[in-house]
Amino acid sequence: MDRGGAGVSWQCATSGNDYKQPDDRTDSAKSGRYGHGTVRQLDAPLAYIRESNEFYAASDACSADHPPRHSIKPVHGFKALITPEKIDYMMKISTHYGDHYDGNKHCQFALAIKHYTLSSKRPLHHSEQRQLIPLLHDFKATPGWTWLNLATTFHSFTSAGVFTPHKYMDEWVKEIQAALLSTLLDPVIHKCNQKPDARGINSQGTVNLLWAVAKLVNNGLALEKTAKLKEAVVALLPLVKTKAELKEEKDCFNTQGTANLLWALAKLVDNGLALEKTPKLKEAVAALLLQVKTKAESKEEKEHYNTQGTANLLWALAKLVDNGLKLEKTPKLKEAVAALLPHVKTKAESKKEKDHYKPQEVANLLWAMAKLVDNGLELEKTTKLKEALCALLPYVKTKAESKEEKDHFTPQAVTNLLWAIAKLEENGLELEKRKKLKEAVAALLRQVKTKAEAKKDHFIPQHIANLLWAMAKLVDNGLALEKTAKLKEAVNALLPHVAIKAEAKEEKDRFKTQGIANLLWALAKLVDNGLELEKTPKLKEAVAALLPHVKIKAESKEEKE
Template sequence: MVDEPPMVDSPRRRRRGARGGKKRHKARCAPEIRNDDNEDLCLRIQMEGMESAVGILRVACESLDRLTWKTTLAAIVLAAKKMPVDDRETAQGVDCLLGHLAPNLSKIRDYRTCWQLCWALGKFITIGEHAAPTLIHMCGAQTACWIPLEFTTQMLTNTLWALGRLASDETRRKLYKEEFDQVPRFAVMLVMECTKQVTSLSSQCLSNSLWAVARLHLRCGAAQLFLDAAVEDMCSGRDLCVFTPQALANILWALAELGTSGIFPNQKSRSGDVAVTPERVCAVFARASQERLAEFHPMEIAMLANAMVKLLGQGQSQDASISDCNDLFLAKLAKEAQRRLPDFSAQGVSNIAWALAKRGLLYQRKRCAAAMSFVEAAAQQAFGDLRGFTPQAVANLMWAVVRLRPAPPIVKQFAALVCRDATERISEFRWRDLSGVASALAYGHVRTREGELFAHDLVASATDQCGQLPTQVMLNIALSALRLHVDPVGVTRLVDKIAVHVQVRPLNRADLRQWTEIHKLAAMLT
């Protein structure tokens, strides 16, 4: 038997005692249980034990004409809870419920309901016609009556996560140009509140919020302040060893994405101890991850490698010991990736290979052995299923393989295979990927019969479509063909075509340097 809580003396109770005792109240009747269709549907959705989002959405859509807006909302949220992330097929069924909810959007104003619906839409990442208007309304409603104290840290970061999944869609942005301004405006308010509570954010909340800031392309003072506070907290006050592998990978990815856009923590640490640099941030994450790499999903390992190398490329190393720490971590990562190579996707394999090559770890040094071994194993595995690689993955892996020094026999064999594959499915390759393969051949001085045929066809196609090519692509193709000494007549025609187009196109410093070299090499052909 549970003890009742003690009675609390109060002014009201004392006044009642002064009047001579407890006031008698008329017995209250139990509320009548309504048994209409709508209440029955609520019970069916919530109580019948449906385990799938599909079942919940089916029942709701079949009874659409009998649903109130509150029940419709409950069905959407409940289905989202049951649905695995990124189940696009199930997500299609939610649009009819959003359409039914649309006339009553003005009634949805309280922060908890808006938060739940926003989170549900983020889970569904629905692409139907009613998703964007619903999202815009919720952001506008919360911006107009913003009361930050009502939001818990989980609400703040879950809402940001949902906005990141929904609002990064370019199609929605173009369709609702002016109205979509509500979304980043609301996101900035959430970010400002996250900055105030950064030390209270859990690892998952911190991961979700940084990921969302990167996905939303927030490039403002609020984003900079949040990034400064978050990185300072992680580098000096947090134990990153308790972060999940997914959180570590997502945070590092977000930092790399923001860094490429010019948003990176201020160099000076607020605590005044040690300056926050890309090298130091990467070292902190390396120490937190190196003994747990076996726990990371293959996709998370690829994200770590790719993001770390992108970050390391955004600053100059000022401490050799920290630089060595990061390189040793990448070597351990390569060893773990090779151990589980069959588990990786083609894109993951090529991303890791690209990262190791970009960091300069494919030269014959003791600490580079693991990186070189991984790239050789990746090329060997690709022999059996190169068609399973996307054109971008093929170009990235090729870019890495030709940087192996000294070049093992597999370099020439793999280059021949790639050129044959690119020639056979040239219509699937983007110009950027084709120029990447050509540049890799030229960099590695790889001469094969397949490479010559590929370069010949590429030069001919580029000459015909020169006016439609990006400047960097046409310059890369011409320079690669000249270095490979392929088809002098065809290359001369391409250079003449480029000369016409560069007169009306702005060239940056790198373009001018390439164009000057092309001129010199082309002059030697005559």
């Protein structure tokens, strides 16, 4: 029940929706080493770059700009950016030099597309994509392309949304997209399989490529159905281990690179890359964990993690644990977590505005801590964890009560936060003895009621199941239903959604097996703790709408059900 109740999927609403306003997604435009928060989509860093992306979703990697050698002037119109003359010139250069062409002009073109979307604070929309895709029909990457140009082009197109599938996309557009993806992945695989001294591969390109692959998978490209994508991942993994273990400072992963890589690997695992069946993946993770610990414990300011980096790392570690990485059997993992926790506390208590956590980062951190505790990290024996939690809780209340739009929690963040608090409570965090915890819960319940009563359909079935599970778990651990008016109001606001979603004919609105089990358990627990069935008609309607699903699922012959 617990695992099911804890079925928080950190896919976007936190990690997957691109180009939302700051900060559901994190701020990458800071001058530090990187800017990212866990669940926001950001751009991965290039070798010499500073971040400049304020609108990506926190769960993705970090933001990256172009290297100094690529001078890209701002473009004020998309049509001016993709004139036939520019495309023809680029293709002529490629044809003239053949396999000796280094890919520089193509790379500059891809960077210009990315910068257009950065300045627009959104990915390419359907109309722009339809204008661009036909022009890329003859876009070819050859073995002569440098590693930097190859990685930058792939990263830039991915960041700009060139590969993003749209609902009503024509078949010919999909075919060109697939061909473009293939022409970029072929030389990546080729270079990875060459002898080390022949491929000219550096660490930043490796980071950018794995980030881009993870972003594509997170946006819906099935890893199992795209053989070349999976082949590229497998080819890149040994490079991660090799670079992470390098003693040469000049080509080691920097702090941001390490964070981006762990985020990317966590996303890939969360989207089908089997941890147990991919030994090179486990080796890469192990090598990166050592770097996390080393950098987190470094006294040099340049090696310290910022708020978004800390949030992304803890989210990634928790997601890997949630997908099979054993906390007890991986001492480097426990050491990495222990080294990161003091940074959470320090940043949360910092008086500098730049060090403050954004709503999405707070949600990601609490979710990550709850997941780690749920998988064996002992709350009572980990004082740094309790200190970090206590430092974060005031943020929950402050952000939940803020009137500024930028400080609001998304529906998924609210869901994750209440689930996390309920899970921490279940594992020893005593609600009754912590005033800040009770205040945080009260502030979140008000948001649940507001969002549930809004005309817009904020909560998806999984959110509803997780929210009611969390509320029931809090009640089961001592939160008095009769004495908490906001709790009853939130429950009453959610109940109509249960019946509506359960009766919906659209497949996407149906509750999954685990969701139905969680919902019925939650409703039973609430009734067991004072919610009167006879006096709550919406409750009876919700139960009545769920029962047919129980029968259907129980009689299903499909193994997955």
